[in-house]
Amino acid sequence: MQRRFIPAVLLFVTLLLILAGLGARMNAVPVISFAAEKEIYLTFDDGPSTSVTEKVLDILKEENIKATFFIVSDRVQGREKTLRRIAAEGHTLGVHSKTHVYSEIYSSAGALLKDAEACAETIRRVTGINPRVYRFPGGGEHPASAKLLRQHGYRIVGWNAVCGDEEIRGADAETLYSSAVETAKGKRPVVLLMHDSATHRATAEALPLIIEHFRAEGYTFSAF
Numbered sequence: 001m002q003r004r005f006i007p008a009v010l011l012f013v014t015l016l017l018i019l020a021g022l023g024a025r026m027n028a029v030p031v032i033s034f035a036a037e038k039e040i041y042l043t044f045d046d047g048p049s050t051s052v053t054e055k056v057l058d059i060l061k062e063e064n065i066k067a068t069f070f071i072v073s074d075r076v077q078g079r080e081k082t083l084r085r086i087a088a089e090g091h092t093l094g095v096h097s098k099t100h101v102y103s104e105i106y107s108s109a110g111a112l113l114k115d116a117e118a119c120a121e122t123i124r125r126v127t128g129i130n131p132r133v134y135r136f137p138g139g140g141e142h143p144a145s146a147k148l149l150r151q152h153g154y155r156i157v158g159w160n161a162v163c164g165d166e167e168i169r170g171a172d173a174e175t176l177y178s179s180a181v182e183t184a185k186g187k188r189p190v191v192l193l194m195h196d197s198a199t200h201r202a203t204a205e206a207l208p209l210i211i212e213h214f215r216a217e218g219y220t221f222s223a224f
């Protein structure tokens with residue numbers, strides 16, 4: 001048994017070396033143990049919007065991928081159907097903010113909690129789902145607010161990679177794709193920040209490229 005096993009191991013190592021050189025062709029060989037270690041969370045902030053969120057949902061459905069949407073609840077009115085679609089298609093609804101107005105949210109830890117709870121209440125009323133994940137508008141460390149949110153049962157989710165749709169003015173799909181790939185390098189797992197508010201059509205255009213890349217690299221797609 002041992003002697004038979006050695007050529008198989010050598011073959012495997014050789015294959016890995018070849019694959020390391022080929023990079024993007026990882027998907028050609030089912031290296032299951034690698035896939036389990038490589039994980040990416042696609043996250044979308046600042047929606048829902050009619051145009052971009054619906055497009056993103058179409059793509060995710062076609063690709064059979066679940067993602068996480070951090071909602072701005074003041075943008076829900078008139079888009080209840082889109083919010084319900086996010087839930088119905090198995091994605092995670094997270095709390096981002098009611099207003100997304102920094103001067104109001106960050107005036108005190110109590111103000112931030114009130115804003116978060118208002119957003120959560122809208123999500124509950126429209127979808128029946130009680131959201132348990134939270135993302136700070138604008139990111140950053142907010143220890144007092146974070147403590148308060150955790151006491152109220154929220155898991156706080158940041159990010160470690162960006163597609164650049166807020167950072168790079170007027171970026172096209174190709175630029176967003178490149179930014180996602182570059183900033184995700186060396187991250188385990190990757191938590192990729194994207195936006196699905198109305199001005200982010202290029203993000204929806206970049207999404208298939210981003211999915212194709214990470215799938216080819218052997219990543220699994222997860223939602224919070």
Ligand SMILES: [Zn+2]
Nearest residue numbers: 045046137138
């Ligand atoms: Zn935001």
